[in-house]
Amino acid sequence: MKKYLIALVPVTLLAVMGLRSTSHSAEKNLTVAYKFSEDDLKPTETQKKVEELVTQILTNYHYRRVPLNDSLSSKILDNYIKELDGNKMNFTKQDIQDFEQFRYSLDDQLQKVI
Numbered sequence: 001m002k003k004y005l006i007a008l009v010p011v012t013l014l015a016v017m018g019l020r021s022t023s024h025s026a027e028k029n030l031t032v033a034y035k036f037s038e039d040d041l042k043p044t045e046t047q048k049k050v051e052e053l054v055t056q057i058l059t060n061y062h063y064r065r066v067p068l069n070d071s072l073s074s075k076i077l078d079n080y081i082k083e084l085d086g087n088k089m090n091f092t093k094q095d096i097q098d099f100e101q102f103r104y105s106l107d108d109q110l111q112k113v114i
Helices: 002-030 045-061 070-084 093-102 106-113
Strands: none
16 A cells, blocks of 8 residues: 555645646636627538538438427427536526527527528
8 A cells, every 4th residue: 555655645646736827827818809800600611510510410201290480499409508518507587688698599590501
């Protein structure tokens, strides 16, 4: 047991020192301001093709033949919020209310692609 302990102590200290140095460099990088533009949020051509393909697969080839309607749109939004903020620590109540405007329009947006 002592053999392993003697080997683990230096490795642990090196790991802690390594983490400490990376956290300091990460803090320095956080002070750099980045300005976002509208182009940053626009999907790329590849993302558009993937969206189209997923929509076609869901509506035509899925074994359950999932209809792309308001009900599915609502489920998509609920799952999206749950995946991003399952512990309800990131989004405010106002954020969730702002997302509600998209509850029944996600299916319409997906169908525009097809």
